[in-house]
Amino acid sequence: MSQSDTIAAIATARGRAALAVVRTSGPAAIEIVDRCFRGDALTAVDSHTAHVGLLVDEAGGDIDQVVATVFRAPNSATGEHVVEVSCHGGDLAPKLALQSLLDHGARMAEPGEFTERAFLNGKMDLTQAEAVADLIDATSTKAHQASLTHLKGRYSDLLGDLREELLNLCSLVELEIDFSDEDVEFADRERLEALLDETEEILQDLLDTYPTGEKLKDGVQVVIGGRPNAGKSTLLNALVGHDRAIVSETPGTTRDEIEAEAEIEGVLFRFVDTAGLRDTADEIEAEGVRRATESIEEADVLFYLYDLTVGLDSDEITLLQGLADDESDVQPFLLGNKADRAPDLPVATLDGLTSLKLSALEARENADEVQPLLDHLTDTVAEHLSRAEASPVVMNQRHRQHLQDALGAVQQAREALNAGVSGDMLTLDLRAALQELGAITGEITNEDVLDQIFSRFCIGK
Ligand SMILES: Nc1nc2c(ncn2[C@@H]2O[C@H](COP(=O)(O)OP(=O)(O)OP(=O)(O)O)[C@@H](O)[C@H]2O)c(=O)[nH]1
Ligand SMILES: [Mg+2]
Numbered sequence: 001m002s003q004s005d006t007i008a009a010i011a012t013a014r015g016r017a018a019l020a021v022v023r024t025s026g027p028a029a030i031e032i033v034d035r036c037f038r039g040d041a042l043t044a045v046d047s048h049t050a051h052v053g054l055l056v057d058e059a060g061g062d063i064d065q066v067v068a069t070v071f072r073a074p075n076s077a078t079g080e081h082v083v084e085v086s087c088h089g090g091d092l093a094p095k096l097a098l099q100s101l102l103d104h105g106a107r108m109a110e111p112g113e114f115t116e117r118a119f120l121n122g123k124m125d126l127t128q129a130e131a132v133a134d135l136i137d138a139t140s141t142k143a144h145q146a147s148l149t150h151l152k153g154r155y156s157d158l159l160g161d162l163r164e165e166l167l168n169l170c171s172l173v174e175l176e177i178d179f180s181d182e183d184v185e186f187a188d189r190e191r192l193e194a195l196l197d198e199t200e201e202i203l204q205d206l207l208d209t210y211p212t213g214e215k216l217k218d219g220v221q222v223v224i225g226g227r228p229n230a231g232k233s234t235l236l237n238a239l240v241g242h243d244r245a246i247v248s249e250t251p252g253t254t255r256d257e258i259e260a261e262a263e264i265e266g267v268l269f270r271f272v273d274t275a276g277l278r279d280t281a282d283e284i285e286a287e288g289v290r291r292a293t294e295s296i297e298e299a300d301v302l303f304y305l306y307d308l309t310v311g312l313d314s315d316e317i318t319l320l321q322g323l324a325d326d327e328s329d330v331q332p333f334l335l336g337n338k339a340d341r342a343p344d345l346p347v348a349t350l351d352g353l354t355s356l357k358l359s360a361l362e363a364r365e366n367a368d369e370v371q372p373l374l375d376h377l378t379d380t381v382a383e384h385l386s387r388a389e390a391s392p393v394v395m396n397q398r399h400r401q402h403l404q405d406a407l408g409a410v411q412q413a414r415e416a417l418n419a420g421v422s423g424d425m426l427t428l429d430l431r432a433a434l435q436e437l438g439a440i441t442g443e444i445t446n447e448d449v450l451d452q453i454f455s456r457f458c459i460g461k
Contacts, residue, residue, distance in 0.1 A: 003080075003120065006032055007113055008106035009460035010094045017089030022097045023460060024106055025114055029081040033068055036100045042083070047072035055085065057096065058103040064093045078114055079121025112457025116450065119442060125156050126442025126453065130396060133457050134217065141266035143216045146388050146395060155392035156441055162202055163437050166410075169195050170430045173423045189417070196414045199433075203407040206394055211329075212384040213395035215300065219261065219268035220381055225296045226305035227316070228252050228276025231337040231360040235305060236260060236273040238363035238370055245273045252276060255288035257295060265378050267385070272299075296323075301380055302332040303373065308342040308357065317350065324352040333376055398453075399440050406436035 006026025012019070024033055034042040039053020050069045054062055067086045076082040085101075087093045102108060112133070119129045131150035138144040149155065172192060224232045228251030236245050240260040246253055258273040272295055275288030296302055304320060306312050312320075323332045334355035336347035340362055347357040356372055363369035387393065394400055413429035438444035 003117060005107045006105065007109035007117075008032075008098060008101040009109040009114070010098055011084075011114075011460035012089070012094070014091065015089075016091075019086050020089040020094035020097075022085045022087065022094055022101065023082065023109075023114065024085070024101055025076070025078045025080045025082045025109075025117060026106070027081065028105060029083050030070060030072070032101055032105045033083040033085060035104045037066075037068055039068070042068060042070055045070055047075055055087065055097050055100060057100045063096045063100060064088055066097065074121070077123065078117040079123045080117060109459060110454075111459050112454030112461055115457060115461055116454045119450075124151075125153075126445065127156050127159070127399070127440060128153060129442075130398075130453060131155075132461065133453075134395060136458065136461065138217075139261075140216070140219070140263050140268035142385065142388065143268065145266075146213065146216045146393055149392050150395070158202075158206070158392060159437055159441055162199065163434060165195060165199050165202075166430055166434050166437070169199070170427055170434070173426050173430065192417060193414075196410060196417065200407065200410050200414065203403055203410060207400065207403050207407065209387060209391070209393035210395075210400050212387050213393040215381060215384055216267070216388060216393065217395045219270045220300045220377070221270050221272065221295075221298065222301045222303060222377065223272045223274060223295045223299035224303045224305060225274050225292060225299075226276060226337075227307070227310075227313075228278055230276065230305040230307050232276065232305050233258070233273050234360040234364065235303065235335075235337070235370075236271055238360055239271055239373070252278075252280065252282070252285050255285055257288075257291055264374055267378075267381050269377060297330065299330050301377060302330050303335055304332050305335045305337045305360070306348075307338050308336040308345045308347070309338060312348050320350055320353060324350065331380060333373070335373075402436040402440045406433040409433035409436065 004027060006024060006028040008022065008024040011021045011023045030042050036056050037053050038056060040051045042051065045051060048069075048071060050067050052065070052067055055064050055066045057063055064087045069084045069086070071077070071082040071084075073080045085097055087097045115124075115129050115132050118124050119126060128151050131147045134147035135144060135151060138147055169192065172188075224235055226232050229249070233245035233247045233254050236258065237243050237247065240262055244260045245258045252275070254273055255275050257275075260271050262269050262271065274292035274295055275285060277289055277292060280286050280289065302323065304316075306316065320332050320334065323330050332353055334348065334350060334353050336345070336355065336357045337360050339357045340359040347355045349355055354376065358369055358372075394403065409429045409432040413426055413433070416426050416429060435444055439449075
């Protein structure tokens with residue numbers, strides 16, 4: 001992708017709408033739009049001004065009445081000359097406007113190319129560019145807020161401070177190397193140790209935010225499990241407020257997993273209804289049971305339903321206690337269902353498990369019935385949310401990998417220091433950690449990585 005080209009693309013979504021925006025960026029952006037614009041001479045206007053005029057095609061025919069907003073380099077989103085043409089929405093006007101710009105010398109932009117140019121021109125670092133993509137993809141309020149924090153640069157600032165700390169360390173140690181012939185230990189060992197500890201702690205804290213970032217971005221997986229006929233599908237329907245899954249009195253009704261999403265207090269929850277757990281000779285149902293077991297193990301939260309009038313059997317108790325004791329992150333919530341049929345029966349209690357009595361059937365009509373479940377879900381993520389509000393969270397697998405490698409290098413430096421290894425070996429580790437941090441913000445990067453990041457953007461961004 002050459003930056004000497006002038007690129008153009010429709011920046012807004014397709015379909016019926018009042019307005020659409022066609023963007024151009026590059027050295028010839030203003031000339032190109034000026035050639036197909038009947039109004040003020042755009043080449044002569046000031047930066048950051050908007051002009052009403054007619055956009056015309058190559059043959060001079062009218063396309064649409066538009067507003068052209070001119071941004072002169074370097075004070076634009078991409079750092080280049082940019083013109084944003086607002087035309088009328090719908091399928092035709094934006095397409096014809098774009099075609100005219102292409103006919104007058106612009107090239108169709110690749111996905112993410114505007115943002116890539118902004119990055120290459122120093123308008124934003126890589127974490128901010130990635131935050132742009134995350135912001136567009138965000139499906140819940142909290143994911144949106146977390147991406148915005150990154151976009152505003154708080155995360156980059158944090159990484160910048162960390163880099164500074166490491167550079168500090170490096171220069172201390174290098175000072176020692178320079179004078180090593182004179183057998184002087186310039187770098188105060190204690191200070192080095194303290195700085196290394198501090199860096200390690202910051203890196204670890206950042207890494208610890210990843211599960212939070214993952215949940216904000218991808219949603220919290222809530223699996224509904226239990227024996228056939230426990231009322232799992234009935235509960236799913238009650239939780240999402242419509243008849244998503246088939247309910248029937250025949251045990252073994254649900255086979256394929258059924259997913260439905262809901263946003264609760266700004267967080268996306270993905271509910272998964274599963275096949276009832278039982279041994280079965282039916283091949284298809286058995287596959288459903290296998291998938292259900294797998295989903296239960298991978299859940300963030302498990303709503304485990306049983307029929308109060310039937311009770312829990314020993315296999316179920318073993319399964320639940322295993323999940324509760326286990327180091328696994330699955331949090332089971334035991335639900336005794338069909339309370340309407342068993343008003344006097346208490347719900348089973350198991351060590352370390354929260355349990356509750358409910359009627360999924362009544363919940364369909366009465367939202368209060370599922371309120372404790374929703375409260376349970378918000379409690380589960382409360383810790384994550386308060387963390388996300390307090391500081392930037394790591395939301396990206398690429399960042400996590402680099403942070404882990406940086407932490408590894410810092411730990412290695414710490415060991416080297418303890419073992420009394422020479423200063424130049426120590427700086428090797430510290431430099432490696434710096435490299436990793438630089439890769440996150442894009443100070444150190446290569447074309448493949450950039451291509452991979454920007455190719456997941458939409459065209460026009
Ligand atoms: N009385 C009463 N009946 C319920 C309740 N919840 C579910 N049922 C009934 O129990 C039967 C089974 O409900 P489903 O929701 O299909 O049960 P399931 O757990 O999804 O069953 P499988 O898909 O076969 O594993 C249906 O006839 C429901 O109407 C409840 O709270 N009270
Ligand atoms: Mg079902």
